[in-house]
Amino acid sequence: MDIVVCVKRVPLTEEVDLVIDAQKKGVKKDQLAFVLNDWDNYAIEEAILLKEKHDGTVTAITVGNEDDEEVLRRCLAMGADRAIRVEAGDISKFDSFGIVKILSGVVKDLPRDLVFTGVLADDDSYGMIGMMMAEELNLNHSCMVTAIELEDGKVRTTSELEGGLGEVSIVYLPALITIQTGINEPRYVSILGIRKAAKKELKVMDLAELGISDEELAPRAIIEEVYLPPETEGAQMLTGDPDKIAGDFVEILTKKGVME
Amino acid sequence: MSDIFVIVEHRLGEIRDITFEMLWKAGELAENLSHSVTAVLLGHEVSSIAEDLSDRADQLIIYDDERLKNFDADLYKEIIAGLIEETKPPLILIGSTSWGMELAPCLSIKTGLPLATDCIDIMSEHGRFMAQRQMYNGKIFANVSFAETPGCLITIRSGVFPKDKIGDRQAQKVQKDFPLADIKPGKAFVEFVETAAGDVDITQADLLVSVGRGIGEEENIALIKELAEALNGVVSCSRPIVDKNWLPKYLQVGTSGKSVSPKVYIAIGISGAFQHLAGTSGAGTIIAVNKDPKAPIFRTAHYGIVDDLFKIVPVLKDKILEAKKG
Numbered sequence: 001m002d003i004v005v006c007v008k009r010v011p012l013t014e015e016v017d018l019v020i021d022a023q024k025k026g027v028k029k030d031q032l033a034f035v036l037n038d039w040d041n042y043a044i045e046e047a048i049l050l051k052e053k054h055d056g057t058v059t060a061i062t063v064g065n066e067d068d069e070e071v072l073r074r075c076l077a078m079g080a081d082r083a084i085r086v087e088a089g090d091i092s093k094f095d096s097f098g099i100v101k102i103l104s105g106v107v108k109d110l111p112r113d114l115v116f117t118g119v120l121a122d123d124d125s126y127g128m129i130g131m132m133m134a135e136e137l138n139l140n141h142s143c144m145v146t147a148i149e150l151e152d153g154k155v156r157t158t159s160e161l162e163g164g165l166g167e168v169s170i171v172y173l174p175a176l177i178t179i180q181t182g183i184n185e186p187r188y189v190s191i192l193g194i195r196k197a198a199k200k201e202l203k204v205m206d207l208a209e210l211g212i213s214d215e216e217l218a219p220r221a222i223i224e225e226v227y228l229p230p231e232t233e234g235a236q237m238l239t240g241d242p243d244k245i246a247g248d249f250v251e252i253l254t255k256k257g258v259m260e
Numbered sequence: 261m262s263d264i265f266v267i268v269e270h271r272l273g274e275i276r277d278i279t280f281e282m283l284w285k286a287g288e289l290a291e292n293l294s295h296s297v298t299a300v301l302l303g304h305e306v307s308s309i310a311e312d313l314s315d316r317a318d319q320l321i322i323y324d325d326e327r328l329k330n331f332d333a334d335l336y337k338e339i340i341a342g343l344i345e346e347t348k349p350p351l352i353l354i355g356s357t358s359w360g361m362e363l364a365p366c367l368s369i370k371t372g373l374p375l376a377t378d379c380i381d382i383m384s385e386h387g388r389f390m391a392q393r394q395m396y397n398g399k400i401f402a403n404v405s406f407a408e409t410p411g412c413l414i415t416i417r418s419g420v421f422p423k424d425k426i427g428d429r430q431a432q433k434v435q436k437d438f439p440l441a442d443i444k445p446g447k448a449f450v451e452f453v454e455t456a457a458g459d460v461d462i463t464q465a466d467l468l469v470s471v472g473r474g475i476g477e478e479e480n481i482a483l484i485k486e487l488a489e490a491l492n493g494v495v496s497c498s499r500p501i502v503d504k505n506w507l508p509k510y511l512q513v514g515t516s517g518k519s520v521s522p523k524v525y526i527a528i529g530i531s532g533a534f535q536h537l538a539g540t541s542g543a544g545t546i547i548a549v550n551k552d553p554k555a556p557i558f559r560t561a562h563y564g565i566v567d568d569l570f571k572i573v574p575v576l577k578d579k580i581l582e583a584k585k586g
Contacts, residue, residue, distance in 0.1 A: 156450070158455075169449055182499070182505075185505065249576055
């Protein structure tokens with residue numbers, strides 16, 4: 001069972017004031033901390049769990065600059081066998097379509113029974129890389145998956161639908177599966193673990209090596225402008241010392257008839 | 261006159277709300293641009309669905325075939341790609357739903373048409389479409405335009421447009437034959453399963469005390485349970501809490517969980533991802549506690565408390581107990 005997992009390094013933006021960059025095409029990132037995209041963390045864990053049960057290999061891939069290798073090191077420390085980074089500089093110049101071209105260029109030459117991506121990335125939240133790759137590589141697919149069982153030459157997946165409904169399917173291998181959060185409990189990675197994994201293979205490829213030209217990567221969906229959310233009336237804030245806030249809070253609950 | 265296409269989403273014989281929401285937006289755009297609206301319906305034994313759509317579009321293209329009984333993204337993709345090739349619509353709308361998330365990217369690659377996903381509005385400038393969407397969990401908005409192609413694909417977030425009728429329409433029905441030969445299915449439908457069944461029904465509660473990622477550690481959930489107990493309320497939660505197995509799925513509020521309608525919804529340490537807020541639109545009053553004043557939850561909540569939940573929640577609890585005693 002050879003599994004390829006595509007991962008992305010994303011900024012942490014909760015409890016952070018985001019600042020729009022000068023070109024109004026994105027946010028300033030120099031002050032932000034970065035992590036492995038949450039969905040991808042579940043995807044790499046799922047691949048490693050399958051490998052532990054059924055043998056095989058796990059390869060983690062990312063597209064980006066040297067800083068982005070940090071998430072590959074983490075994947076290696078979790079148990080991936082090898083990692084590949086495609087040197088592409090700052091990836092914000094590509095749209096999802098471009099990233100798919102690059103990832104597909106790598107994956108097509110790798111042994112793979114399964115390819116995993118996260119359902120979406122926490123930063124731009126497009127959620128289209130996985131299914132675009134499935135089409136590009138002509139792989140069978142299952143989307144937003146919360147459970148995987150390997151059977152002979154196929155996998156049984158549960159896809160998350162709306163309203164607490166799941167859809168169980170049989171998908172024939174090779175297949176691409178987008179992994180939803182909560183599918184497993186991703187293992188803890190220590191600094192020591194990352195240091196130990198430093199001797200595992202991390203290959204760097206460039207676009208020329210993949211035979212991909214700039215024209216092929218021209219974006220089709222173009223960000224014209226980013227901006228802060230339009231002002232809304234928003235919540236009425238309860239302010240003052242905690243005792244005053246709590247008093248106001250109880251008053252609201254009383255008025256709404258839930259203080260029985 | 262060209263056609264704006266809306267791909268009809270339905271499940272277990274029922275039209276999904278997103279279909280009506282897309283048809284509303286398509287209708288609005290069509291009126292401004294002198295376009296017409298075409299609904300595209302794939303399924304099996306769909307005559308009652310077709311009937312319910314008859315005054316929502318100018319044209320209804322129907323593929324009714326046993327092989328389309330269950331949603332299959334590959335079959336949908338092949339059939340719709342053929343239809344796009346034949347009719348060249350300038351805009352195709354698909355739901356940003358579980359099914360749309362599988363279908364739209366495949367269709368984009370297959371047809372070569374650009375795609376913007378999870379959009380909350382569509383604008384038209386100089387005959388070209390532009391989509392508005394959110395990034396960074398709603399903290400940033402973006403306008404996305406499309407390369408010069410014969411058309412574009414946009415997936416629409418659930419709940420952002422009205423479900424109402426717009427304009428006077430009478431759909432001309434066009435029945436099409438199943439156009440594909442030699443299908444080799446890569447995937448087979450097995451069954452639907454209920455993943456959120458449980459002992460407590462949060463949809464019936466008058467008061468929900470809901471907890472999110474901000475709670476930090478599993479043992480801290482006790483704090484929320486104590487507050488709920490003091491209020492005779494019911495505990496619910498956002499997705500990250502279920503993902504970590506700290507609370508069961510049947511307590512989850514949001515798109516993939518339950519839609520709730522309590523008199524009061526108290527959201528503690530919940531940033532307010534739209535998937536969560538989609539489940540709270542029926543709540544009478546929302547009170548949010550979060551230490552990030554920029555958290556999207558404060559855009560939706562009626563009342564807000566910007567504070568460290570670990571400091572303020574015990575004070576709230578004491579005040580409630582005091583008030584109940586007095």
